[in-house]
Amino acid sequence: MITVPISFFLIIYFIILAVLAIFFAVNFFHIVFTGTNTFSSFIATLFVVASVALILFGTWYFLRGIDWSQTITVWDSSWFGQSTDNVF
């Protein structure tokens, strides 16, 4: 049986978050470095920053009470019946 703490979910979440942050930065610097800052690009960027802040806050808010030391079973031979235990 293989078990992992659910904080493993958090690690995956932060890795994906880092990838998304890179893409956000690429978009932002595309607008800034091409010198095409306008009112509409400012509003769009503001909307994006506010939305991201809201989503991150919401995620933190809904996960406040979670005990991250709990474990989850990712592999158990009994899922496939007795046969795998008796192979050898």
Add this chain to the structure above:
Amino acid sequence: MNVAKLFNQKGYEKVEYIIRRHWVTFVPIIMFLVVLAILPLGVYFLLLNSLNKYLQNQIYYAAGVLLAGIYYLSIILFFYAYFTEFHLDLWIVTNDRLLDIQQKTLFARTVSEVDLYQIQDVTSEVHGIVPSIFNYGNIILQTAGAVPKFTFRNVADPHKLRQEILALASEDKKFHEHP
């Protein structure tokens, strides 16, 4: 707006127009993203009774919240990427030349240019109900330059813009005929 970073502006050159696609063409993608954003909420409320027993379990609950966070961040990222593409897809008309800057994807940009005096024929077209209501359409320019055809897609007031480009081209031709 300083667009000098997109092209090397000559000393005597004056930017006459910076043209982008009409904002109405951005609306369908916003509607699509709104639907994508509402979809999980709709599914959640529809399946509330059956999902409830899973959400009592902290592990499923935590996984669900993290997944929802990633999902909504991806929607926002998609919006921003599309906006950047929309924003950087532009046409610049100066008193000397015309630049077509196409932001095809986030990492692919094409810049073509033609001198105004090389413009031979300009066509403007407005097709469809929505373009007619909001007065946007395409301008097609035939040129004698290396790029034989330029298309301004979904720009506002194309008929008026066509006339103004023709007037600028006519001015530039005078300059090149009698330098």
